[in-house]
Every structure is written in C-alpha cells, then in structure tokens.
Amino acid sequence: MAGPAPAAMRKKGDRELAIDWEDGHRSVYDVVELRRKCPCAKCVDEWSGKRLLDPVKIKATVRPVEIEPVGMYAIQIHWSDGHASGIYSFDFLRASCPCRSCGGPGALSIEPEELRRLLAGSETVVLLDVRTAAEHAAGRIPGARHADEKAARELEPTLPRESAVVFYCCPCDRPKQAAQWFRDRGITRTWYLAGGIDRWPGPLDKILP
Ligand SMILES: [Zn+2]
Ligand SMILES: [Zn+2]
Numbered sequence: 444m445a446g447p448a449p450a451a452m453r454k455k456g457d458r459e460l461a462i463d464w465e466d467g468h469r470s471v472y473d474v475v476e477l478r479r480k481c482p483c484a485k486c487v488d489e490w491s492g493k494r495l496l497d498p499v500k501i502k503a504t505v506r507p508v509e510i511e512p513v514g515m516y517a518i519q520i521h522w523s524d525g526h527a528s529g530i531y532s533f534d535f536l537r538a539s540c541p542c543r544s545c546g547g548p549g550a551l552s553i554e555p556e557e558l559r560r561l562l563a564g565s566e567t568v569v570l571l572d573v574r575t576a577a578e579h580a581a582g583r584i585p586g587a588r589h590a591d592e593k594a595a596r597e598l599e600p601t602l603p604r605e606s607a608v609v610f611y612c613c614p615c616d617r618p619k620q621a622a623q624w625f626r627d628r629g630i631t632r633t634w635y636l637a638g639g640i641d642r643w644p645g646p647l648d649k650i651l652p
Contacts, residue, residue, distance in 0.1 A: 446534050448515070460507065462536065470540040475627065478505045478522055480539060481529035498629040551622050553634035555642045558609060562586060569608045571595060573617055574640070582647035584611065584640065595621055604629045611636035611643075 451463040460472045479498040481487075486496040502524070509521040513530055521527040541547035553561070561568055562585075571590040572579045579589040590598060595610075602608065608625055610618035610633070618635035625633035636643070 445516070446537055448533050452510070458506070464537065468540070470536065470542060472541060474507055475501065475503050475505055476541065476631070477520070477531070478524070478526070481526065482531065482535055483528040485528055503627045548632045548634070551619060551626070551634060552637040553609060554637050555644050558636055559645060561607060561609070566607055569602065569606055571608065571610050573610055573612045573621060580650040582649050584643055585645070585648045587611070592621070599625060599628055599630070602630060606630055606632065608633040609636060612639050614639035614641055
C-alpha cells in the first residue's frame, strides 16, 4: 500500500525544505541532511545498504538547485555540488521525517523542560557549557562540563554518532552554531538549550572555592 504523497513542497528559509503531506503532517527537512542521506547507488551500497558517502565530505553550503517529480512516487533532486542521481521516494522522505513525533531529532533547539526530561532519563547526555570557565564554576546545570570551542571540536570525533549532545550558554548564538557544527558532522541528536541557562528551571551546581 502506498503511503501519503506530498500535497505541497516549498523552500523554507535558507536551508530547509518543507513538505505538507496529504494526511496533514508537515515535515521540515534540513537540505544538507537530505543530501547526506541521498539514497542513490553511488551513495548507498545496493546490496548491503551500507552508506558509501562520508557525511562529513558534504559541505554545509550544499543546496538543491532543481527538484523534479519522478512518476507519482518520488522526487529527483539536483544539488549544487553537481550530484543529481538521488531519487527520493515519498515513502523514504516520510520515513526520514526529522520531527520528534516521527522519532527524529526535531528542531536544533531544545526547550528547558525537554532537556530536564532528557537528563532524567537513562541515556547518558553530553551536556556542554560553552560559557567561560569562571561562569561554569559559579553555577552550572548539574552534569554539565565546561567546553570552549577548541575543546568541543576535539571532543566531537571521539563521540559515537548516536550520542545525545546539548550545548548551552547565555542567551546568545554560540551554542546554536556549535550544535549545527556537530549535526553537520553526523551527530544529528545535538541540540542547544533555547534561551540559554537563564531559562533553566532547576537548581544549579556550584564548584565551591
Ligand atoms: Zn547519491
Ligand atoms: Zn514527522
């Protein structure tokens, strides 16, 4: 049985593609992730299903140049890096919907209450405080470790790609950039805390002098 087909498809912002499905669901894809997930025979071994494409080799600047319908079941995407052999079936697209209710990582940001639930769960969460060492010592979210940009870049290759990683800072753009940097390297379950530490609802740990 065929799954739902897209009712509408449009670009959203600089690097997102939104699909409104005929059953009312909406999927918002990061186009760079879509390029990395290209299902063509050059990118995925047809026999083993093993990914031949190294996701890190795909630049974060890649964009769709042209999207063509293929029959009644798929779209073909021509990419700015010259790759055009990827045929994305509607079933494949729907199954890779990144929204949280479909089991994906969802938006780049995480709300404080969601972070609290994540930290209370059984999974180990890599919680990275990108403020200054002094701010970190004065009061941090329990379980957080201090990581400046250099430390974060050194940590990234050591982490399993399925790790849960959360960055936080004051309400600034730095943790957002750090989270995008991690996602661009294939750690797709990376988020930044929306609103920064100011919105953290729980007590803070202090390192006593
Ligand atoms: Zn491909
Ligand atoms: Zn979804």
